[in-house]
Amino acid sequence: MEIVMNRNLIFAENQYLETNRLTLRPITLKDANDMYEYGSDEETVTYVFPIHQSIKDTKESIANYFIAAPLGKYGIELKATGKLIGTIDLRVENQHNIAEIGYALNKDFWGVGYVPEAATELLRLGFEELQLMRIFAMHDIDNPQSGRVMEKIGMKIEGKVPNARMWKGKVVTDIMRGITLEEWQQLHN
Template identity: 85%
Template sequence: MEIVINRNLIFAENQSLKTERLTLRPVTLSDVHDMYEYASDEETCRYVFPRHQTIKETKESIANYFMCAPFGKYGIELNTTGKLIGTIDLRIESQHHIAEIGYALNKDFWGNGYVPEAANELLRLGFEELKLMRIFATYDIDNPKSGRVMEKIGMKIEGNIPNARMWKGKVVTDVMRGITLEEWQQLHN
């Protein structure tokens, strides 16, 4: 008999998560200026989403993506200042008990270990609370810094996907990395 897990309830009970330096919490319209700061920067969003041209576009993104279906989507807020410096999400494929993790971070905060810190908290939530068996992520082969984040949280290379997609007029090879429940438990025991 299969155990039924109400993942929506688990997300509802974990809308805000704290780490040593960060609060992962729902994104709201009050975050529009902090988000626009990085979403309008070409270097920050080069590999993750089209650059926002206006504040209105950022408001629409917040409303249509983050607020419309908020479970599993978190703003990354600095505990010291309350500034939103990025976002991270866990997109679950319930029938397979797996999830994909994705993130974006304001370039002014790169190199401080914030994304691995946030991602480790989502791995904990995914494996301990949501009872997932594998969490994976993909990155453009030309963006090795994103791959380094995945490596820091214990994700292993599972393969390259040549001609995976078109992105901004370029054919992209994606690299897939993942970590299983067992691998995660070995790292945290």
């Protein structure tokens, strides 16, 4: 008999996660100013989401994406200041026992390891608590910095998808990276 796991309950019990420097927590409308700061910056959002033209765009994004279905979606908050500097999410495909990880980070905080730190905690949640067998991510071939984050957390290149999608009027080639439960266990034992 197969054991059915309630992953929504596990996410609900793990809405707040901590790392050395970060708190991963639910996004609220109180985060609108911090999110607008980077959501309105073209360099920050080039590969992630359409630029926010106004604070109203940011509030709508928060309401429609983060509040409407909050489980598995986290704000990345600096413990030292309480500032929201980005978001990270783990989108589980229950039927296949896998998940996709995605993230966005204010460019003012690039290059100091915040996303790998947050992503490592989500991998731990995914493999230890949610008992997933594989976690993957994709990045635009023109965004190697995102690929570097994936590499730092142990993800290997699994494939290249030419003409994967249209994004902001451009044909995109995606690089898919992933890590299996066994690979993660080898890195953390």
